[in-house]
Amino acid sequence: MKGVSAILFTLFLAIQHKPTLAYKAAVLEYYPETGDSPEATIKKNLKAYGTYADTAKSQSAEILVFPEYGLTTIVSDPTDYAVDLTDSSGDSVLTKLSNIARERQIYVVVNLLEKERDSNTTTKYYNTDLVLDKNGAIILKYRKINLFQEDMLTPGDANQTQTFSTTFGVTFGIFTGYDILFHYPSRNIFKNSDVTDVVYPSAWTSYMPFLTSLSTQQGYTTANGINLLAASYGRPKEGHGGSGIFLPNGKAAELYIADSASSKIIVQEVSKISSREEKSVCGGIVPFGLPGDLNKSNVFNYKTDTIFDYPRSKFMKVDMSVRTSTLDVCHCDFCCTFEITLDNSSVSSPDIYKLAAFDGIVEIGNTNHHVRICSLLACENDSNDSCGKRLESTNTTFTKLTVKGNLKREDKTFYVPITVDAFLLPIQQTKFCNNHNETNSAYVELTTFQGPANVLVFGLLGKTVSGAASVHALGFFVLVAFIILKSVVF
Structure with a gap:
């Protein structure tokens, strides 16, 4: 009996100290x-x-x-x-x-x-x-x-x-x-x-x-x-x-x-995760699915102003009468590729979407700051400066969206996905990779798992750590916000 008791006690201790997941x-x-x-x-x-x-x-x-x-x-x-x-x-x-x-x-x-x-x-x-x-x-x-x-x-x-x-x-x-x-x-x-x-x-x-x-x-x-x-x-x-x-x-x-x-x-x-999940592996099958805007939020009175360097960005209009498009957009020698597939019901939609690319240095005082952008943007009208603003909804549903490219990172640019729908929610059914092992470039890709609706923003944002006078390396957008919105405290 003593032996059985010892075994049971050992099992009890093992259960008590079993790592939780x-x-x-x-x-x-x-x-x-x-x-x-x-x-x-x-x-x-x-x-x-x-x-x-x-x-x-x-x-x-x-x-x-x-x-x-x-x-x-x-x-x-x-x-x-x-x-x-x-x-x-x-x-x-x-x-x-x-x-x-x-x-x-x-x-x-x-x-x-x-x-x-x-x-x-x-x-x-x-x-x-x-x-x-x-x-x-x-x-x-x-x-x-x-x-x-x-x-x-x-x-x-x-x-x-x-x-x-x-x-x-x-x-x-x-x-x-x-x-x-x-x-x-x-x-x-x-x-x-x-x-x-x-x-x-x-x-x-x-x-x-x-x-x-x-x-x-x-x-x-x-x-x-x-x-x-x-x-x-x-x-x-x-x-x-x-x-x-x-x-x-x-x-x-x-x-x-x-x-x-x-x-x-x-x-x-x-x-719990045992270690950070490196995003360097690209490829694999991305399944199509139902629209991804099932969790809508009431944000009618949520205030959002717009900050974007329109004059220096490169824009390309998406032809909404074509169901499947592969489009390249470049600003100088910074280029990325979009693969766009519209739901059949969205072909010839009155919505206006444009692709935007930007790769530039912004000088504030004596300090230079660098940002890179590749993004699909919903627009209010044909004017470039109407793109990327808040729209209450869109008529378009995408079957699939991908943005990808061998993107420059000679200044250790780190890319992140940026997605926004009409309810100020990010698009959750996505796959992202950033194979940044090479010295001066990285293959970066963002793809939907489901066909999202009410898409306002779908793209990549690259932020650098070089070019700033201080260790903080303040980013382009924050500095623009600093100039425009001096009365706001964060």
Whole structure:
């Protein structure tokens, strides 16, 4: 009997310590409350955070991600909102955040404004993410590197630690808002080969055609072969919002984008991946399917302006009377190929689509910035500057869409897919590859798995890391936005 008992005990221990194949994650799209003072505002939102943490825990979530600026609202002056992280008094913001994590035994990722005195007694302010473990201890502090319209803040160090590991067996990377566009930190985190998942607090503002929130999140996730937990500040009338849990295969466990200011917690099971899924293998059969716009969202009042360098781009109109087309579009010597097959009912559609290509240097001050684009764009009319804007719907359904090419990367350009439909959702049924093993070129391809309808944008965006005076290598679109929209804070 002793031998049987020993065997049973051994089996019990083996079952107890068997690695799980998934974990439960929660992200919060959040529209912050406001109080009569900065202190009252933070206090109200801390209370709400506790309630949402209860919801996440009740659904067995092991990690909860809050959005950028969720505690404070978006403010240009951090002075009265910033937290001194050395204050560990019983009533401090840090203590209350620690209690949220410890009392619910859940990892918490929270964004706040931080203040710190340096040796010269000068106070510096940072946009800071904290990661607290299940015991309420800070295991990582990350300061946002790429600031945009945050003039009173100091950028974080590009060499700071950007990764953390959890007791449920996943190693995460972390960055904030517009950091997602830049090599430092969004690609730099993969120097740690254990990183398979990323947490992403954001107060992103969406711009058509290439900078909408969910499209950017999905493009980054797909190109890098990781899971992404994206939590956004929710104020659609100001262009903020769009959260989700994204998976490496181009799909999402769940997405949320709203028509009006709102808060929504997403809790989903996320399959663990042993390593990042490299996208270097191209080819294979891409099945045709039904239209891919089955999950429509109400975004009528979601604000999106348009940012695009129309005058210098090359355009080619798609002949909608031809069911199957293979078209090449080039800007100078930067070329890509589109394979377009229309559904029979869409042939001779009144919709106007054009192909656009751009490869150029943009000079801002004394700094040069480089971007490459190849995209199908829906247009309001025949004018090029009507392309890539918001349309409520289209009459066209594509049976298949592909954009591909041997694209230049002599400056280490990294390509990501960019897709947007009329409901500001990314097209999820796609296959993407980026065979970037060659020195000066990469074969890049994006193909639909299903025949999508209401397509506004379908293409590739290449971002470079060279040509910038600083390590941040600010991208073309952000700089254009900086010039046009000086009154907006991110």
